[in-house]
Amino acid sequence: MTSLRSRLRSVSISIKTKLGTLVVVSVFITTGLLMVALRTETELRFITVFSVIATLLITQFVAHGLTAPLDEMNTVAKSISHGDYTRRVRGAGRRDELGDLASTINRMADDLEAVDRHRKELVANVSHELRTPIAALRAVLENVVDGVSAADPETMRTALKQTERLGRLVETLLDLSRLDNGVVPLRSRRFEVWPYLSGVLKEANLAAAQRGLSSGSGSHTRTDVHLHLDVSPPELTAHADSERLHQVVANLIDNAVKHSPPHGRVTVRARRGRQPESLDLEVVDEGPGIPESERHKVFERFNRGGVASPHGPDSDGGTGLGLAIARWAVDLHGGRIGVAESARGCRIQVTLPGIPQPRG
Numbered sequence: 355m356t357s358l359r360s361r362l363r364s365v366s367i368s369i370k371t372k373l374g375t376l377v378v379v380s381v382f383i384t385t386g387l388l389m390v391a392l393r394t395e396t397e398l399r400f401i402t403v404f405s406v407i408a409t410l411l412i413t414q415f416v417a418h419g420l421t422a423p424l425d426e427m428n429t430v431a432k433s434i435s436h437g438d439y440t441r442r443v444r445g446a447g448r449r450d451e452l453g454d455l456a457s458t459i460n461r462m463a464d465d466l467e468a469v470d471r472h473r474k475e476l477v478a479n480v481s482h483e484l485r486t487p488i489a490a491l492r493a494v495l496e497n498v499v500d501g502v503s504a505a506d507p508e509t510m511r512t513a514l515k516q517t518e519r520l521g522r523l524v525e526t527l528l529d530l531s532r533l534d535n536g537v538v539p540l541r542s543r544r545f546e547v548w549p550y551l552s553g554v555l556k557e558a559n560l561a562a563a564q565r566g567l568s569s570g571s572g573s574h575t576r577t578d579v580h581l582h583l584d585v586s587p588p589e590l591t592a593h594a595d596s597e598r599l600h601q602v603v604a605n606l607i608d609n610a611v612k613h614s615p616p617h618g619r620v621t622v623r624a625r626r627g628r629q630p631e632s633l634d635l636e637v638v639d640e641g642p643g644i645p646e647s648e649r650h651k652v653f654e655r656f657n658r659g660g661v662a663s664p665h666g667p668d669s670d671g672g673t674g675l676g677l678a679i680a681r682w683a684v685d686l687h688g689g690r691i692g693v694a695e696s697a698r699g700c701r702i703q704v705t706l707p708g709i710p711q712p713r714g
Contacts (some may be wrong), residue, residue, distance in 0.1 A: 358547040380409040413627040423452045427459055434459075436706055439467035487520040533619075540595050544631060546626050547590040548583075554603045555581045555622065558611075579614045581607065584623040591632035593708045596667035602691075606637040606702055613641035613700065632708030640699040649693040680704075 384405040426443055435443045442463060443456040494513045497503040559581060603622065610620040623636040644652055682689040689706040 380413055383408045383412075422449070423456065427455065430459060430463070430642060434463055434466060437470075439470055441461050452666065456507065484520070484523065487516040487523070491520070493514040541689075542593055542595050544591055544593050544598055547592050547633065548585045548588055550582055550596065551585065551598075551603065551622055551624060554600060555583055555607070558604060558607050568702065578617050579611045580617070580619045581611075582621045584621055586625060590624060590626055590633075591631060592633035592688055592706065594706050595683075598686060599706070602680045602683045602704060603635070603637070605680040606704075608703075609676055610637050610639035610641070610700065614639050614642060627705060627708060629708045633704075633706045635704040635706070636694075636701055636706075638699060638701045643696065643698070643700050644693055650692060653677045653691065 430441045430443050440463075442460050450454065466485070491513055494503075494509060494516070498505050498509060505508050559577075607620060607622065614620060617642040620640075621636075621638045623638065625634045626632070627634045681691050684704055684706070687706050689704065691704045692701065694701045694703045
């Protein structure tokens with residue numbers, strides 16, 4: 355706070371200096387002309403006129419330098435208020451208050467342009483995601499009604515698959531809505547990491563097997579991928595919201611399984627963090643990995659990656675929301691999540707801070 359105030363004070367001097375310089379220059383011009391008048395015996399009225407004209411010219415020059423950027427900022431601000439986020443203010447490199455104001459307006463325009471772009475992408479993606487299962491479900495039901503196909507168990511399983519996919523998408527969107535509204539509380543507690551993560555992996559295996567045997571629906575139906583758990587030390591404990599952490603691990607496993615090759619291996623690794631009851635998690639797969647140019651986008655909503663054929667067999671591609679939810683749950687804990695370097699496949703690291711430390 356002190357450094358911010360000192361910076362503001364140092365910035366506020368700049369325009370004051372310009373105005374002070376204007377006064378000093380005007381005084382020097384008037385004094386100089388007066389001395390010339392005394393030595394050359396020029397009438398005082400001519401000196402007064404010349405002094406006034408010179409002062410007005412200098413004042414006009416300085417005033418133009420101060421007001422021209424303000425006029426441009428006013429024009430850009432009006433464009434932004436009408437929904438045009440493409441315009442920017444020139445002169446952001448000035449080392450005075452106007453330069454800082456220009457930089458602030460440009461950053462605001464960048465943020466608003468990004469929000470507007472994300473909003474349009476969200477509407478387009480949600481429309482596409484909802485349209486796909488609805489269209490498939492409608493086609494199945496129309497065939498049954500028109501007598502093209504019978505309402506046998508196989509046809510009903512196909513309809514159920516699309517209905518469940520639609521339900522998962524709606525449920526995920528509701529989670530994101532609660533996320534944006536900040537109505538999800540964090541209930542942290544201490545727990546043993548090995549049995550907790552072991553349960554999450556067992557649930558993932560059972561869910562995949564059940565979905566593969568029944569309707570083929572769900573997050574994934576890969577039963578050929580081996581899930582491996584590596585916790586060290588075995589008695590490791592952590593402090594976090596178990597429900598939110600379940601969302602993180604389950605979504606990371608789901609993403610890793612989808613990108614794994616046939617009969618691949620997904621490893622969930624847990625280690626003690628630097629802080630008391632903190633936790634370092636890694637989920638590693640043997641898939642094609644994530645290009646470095648795409649890593650900053652993997653946690654965005656509806657992002658499905660830019661690699662060729664990213665999903666394994668029997669995968670519907672997902673909704674592109676799992677990693678966004680994982681990032682939200684980690685952020686809710688005050689932790690960090692990101693893609694780390696890996697010699698093979700993809701390695702996603704999660705750091706949870708554990709018990710909050712008192713500030714002294």
